[in-house]
Amino acid sequence: MEEYNEMELMICISSRLLEDGSVISVGTGGPCAAAMVAQKLYSPNLLITFEAGAVAPLLPSMPVSVGDSRTMFKAIQTTSMSEIMESLQRGMVDYCFLGGAQIDMYGNLNSTLIGSDYRHPKVRLPGSGGANDFGSLAWRTIVMTPQSSRRFVQKIDFITTPGYLTGPGAREKSGLPPGTGPYKVVTNLAVLGYDEETKRMMIESIHRGITLDDIKVNTGFELLIKGKIPSTEPPTKEELRVLRDEVDPLKLIIGKEAV
Amino acid sequence: MLSEGELFTGPDPDEMRDFFRKKTKNLVNKLTTVSKAVSELINDGNYIAVGGFGMVRLPTAVLLEIVRQKKKNLGFSGHTATLDCAILVAGKTFNKCDISYVIGLEAFGIPKQTRKYFETEVNYTEWTNAALAWRYKAAAMGLSFIPIRTMMGTDTAKYSAAKEITCPFTDKKYLAVPALYPDVAIIHVHEADIYGNSHIRGITVSDQDLARAAKRVIITSERILPTEFFRNNPENTTIPFYLVDAVIEVPFGSYPGNMPYEYFLDSDYIRNWIEAEKDVEEYKTFINKNIFECKNFYDYLNVNGGFEKMKMLRNIEYMIDNKKGN
Numbered sequence: 001m002e003e004y005n006e007m008e009l010m011i012c013i014s015s016r017l018l019e020d021g022s023v024i025s026v027g028t029g030g031p032c033a034a035a036m037v038a039q040k041l042y043s044p045n046l047l048i049t050f051e052a053g054a055v056a057p058l059l060p061s062m063p064v065s066v067g068d069s070r071t072m073f074k075a076i077q078t079t080s081m082s083e084i085m086e087s088l089q090r091g092m093v094d095y096c097f098l099g100g101a102q103i104d105m106y107g108n109l110n111s112t113l114i115g116s117d118y119r120h121p122k123v124r125l126p127g128s129g130g131a132n133d134f135g136s137l138a139w140r141t142i143v144m145t146p147q148s149s150r151r152f153v154q155k156i157d158f159i160t161t162p163g164y165l166t167g168p169g170a171r172e173k174s175g176l177p178p179g180t181g182p183y184k185v186v187t188n189l190a191v192l193g194y195d196e197e198t199k200r201m202m203i204e205s206i207h208r209g210i211t212l213d214d215i216k217v218n219t220g221f222e223l224l225i226k227g228k229i230p231s232t233e234p235p236t237k238e239e240l241r242v243l244r245d246e247v248d249p250l251k252l253i254i255g256k257e258a259v
Numbered sequence: 260m261l262s263e264g265e266l267f268t269g270p271d272p273d274e275m276r277d278f279f280r281k282k283t284k285n286l287v288n289k290l291t292t293v294s295k296a297v298s299e300l301i302n303d304g305n306y307i308a309v310g311g312f313g314m315v316r317l318p319t320a321v322l323l324e325i326v327r328q329k330k331k332n333l334g335f336s337g338h339t340a341t342l343d344c345a346i347l348v349a350g351k352t353f354n355k356c357d358i359s360y361v362i363g364l365e366a367f368g369i370p371k372q373t374r375k376y377f378e379t380e381v382n383y384t385e386w387t388n389a390a391l392a393w394r395y396k397a398a399a400m401g402l403s404f405i406p407i408r409t410m411m412g413t414d415t416a417k418y419s420a421a422k423e424i425t426c427p428f429t430d431k432k433y434l435a436v437p438a439l440y441p442d443v444a445i446i447h448v449h450e451a452d453i454y455g456n457s458h459i460r461g462i463t464v465s466d467q468d469l470a471r472a473a474k475r476v477i478i479t480s481e482r483i484l485p486t487e488f489f490r491n492n493p494e495n496t497t498i499p500f501y502l503v504d505a506v507i508e509v510p511f512g513s514y515p516g517n518m519p520y521e522y523f524l525d526s527d528y529i530r531n532w533i534e535a536e537k538d539v540e541e542y543k544t545f546i547n548k549n550i551f552e553c554k555n556f557y558d559y560l561n562v563n564g565g566f567e568k569m570k571m572l573r574n575i576e577y578m579i580d581n582k583k584g585n
Contacts, residue, residue: 132387132410136408175411176412
């Protein structure tokens with residue numbers, strides 16, 4: 001049996017979600033690593049874009065900034081942020097990959113602040129960056145994040161980035177482009193999806209060695225369960241080899257604890 | 260939807276037309292010094308915007324000088340503002356901020372004192388990266404707003420200064436975001452001539468729109484080239500001279516940031532910055548050593564490793580393994 005840490009687990013599983021020929025907007029860290037593994041193993045024609053302006057680079061190593069030189073390495077085009085965002089707004093981007101300090105059962109994300117008073121937050125966080133734009137405009141939003149009851153909460157302190165907002169029809173009613181929204185949440189415990197009818201988060205598969213109870217303890221709201229839950233296929237030898245040897249040999253991402 | 264955020268800059272396009280009409284567009288030598296550019300073009304209370312993307316193509320020399328000259332009460336566009344934000348916070352230079360991304364240094368983490376400054380001393384309004392990019396674009400187009408399809412339904416919109424509108428053609432809902440006309444834009448480029456014609460290699464981020472949106476534009480450049488560089492290949496002109504007010508030649512001017520195709524960012528320095536912010540006294544010492552005790556940018560480079568360091572960062576940029584061989 002292959003040994004792997006939680007970061008490696010989340011990256012490998014996420015990499016399988018990106019079908020060949022699709023277009024993705026990524027940030028730095030785990031999501032970028034997942035896109036790189038996907039490109040090397042499953043989706044050679046995956047078109048990677050960065051919001052700072054790089055289009056279709058052949059990433060030589062992990063970028064440390066969404067706009068650093070690595071994101072431009074052998075790129076097809078280096079352009080502007082507005083051009084990337086306008087491509088998203090025109091419906092050309094299939095996937096985006098996000099994280100956040102808090103997420104609720106509709107996939108709404110908070111990366112703005114912790115606390116109940118906007119003007120006097122307990123902790124101020126960086127803000128949306130491009131997250132809200134991605135979550136608003138990409139066809140499918142994938143979230144990669146470790147699962148805990150502190151992060152998966154009934155009510156998030158601030159909706160930075162739209163998930164399904166308050167439930168079915170809410171995105172469309174608010175004016176967001178129809179047909180867009182949360183797709184999967186990949187955690188250290190499970191792969192979560194969304195129920196089509198209620199737009200609520202549900203368990204799709206459970207990782208090896210994890211129990212349903214582990215998941216419940218680490219989730220601050222009720223996750224839907226439909227039928228028998230399969231177990232997630234663990235990272236393969238090949239996925240781990242590509243991730244460790246080719247994508248992140250300096251262990252910038254996979255050497256970190258999943259936080 | 261009613262938004263609650265404060266609008267820090269007026270979006271009136273006719274006021275701006277009057278301003279731009281009077282702005283000098285002569286082909287004159289605009290070479291100056293960092294210290295002069297900051298003292299003559301940036302006034303207390305001005306609204307400033309920084310080009311590049313956080314730690315990438317950072318106009319460090321001007322940012323350090325703003326702190327050194329103790330500019331106060333500035334407005335600041337927090338458009339993926341990372342190390343630029345931390346530098347300006349070090350001098351407590353701004354107290355109003357349009358936020359899309361601030362405080363954090365992306366993959367490196369969050370500096371503690373910079374965060375505390377936002378929690379206690381800054382009046383801010385929320386936006387997103389696209390919203391701020393498009394607010395510059397609306398200004399570059401000479402308009403007062405632009406309709407966009409992001410932010411809707413979220414608290415980000417609630418605490419912005421955007422307004423909901425209906426499309427007169429399709430009846431679809433949009434958010435109208437107001438044009439952002441900064442008083443001063445500060446942009447670091449790869450090549451410029453004495454008139455301000457400027458060339459950016461690689462991603463332009465929002466800088467073409469920003470240069471057109473701002474009332475005054477300060478350019479720092481890795482090198483000054485003859486105007487033939489632009490005359491012979493006009494596609495080299497990312498920003499034309501008539502937008503620009505001051506040009507300063509600052510080799511390695513993005514340090515400790517990354518200058519694409521020139522040198523990589525100094526990860527150690529950025530980690531040291533975050534480390535220093537963990538302790539108030541250490542932070543003070545760090546800021547004194549790096550900003551107030553340096554009389555200019557070259558002092559600053561020397562304090563941080565000088566030419567040897569720049570050579571190393573160039574090697575990293577080109578992915579040259581300088582440990583091999585003799």
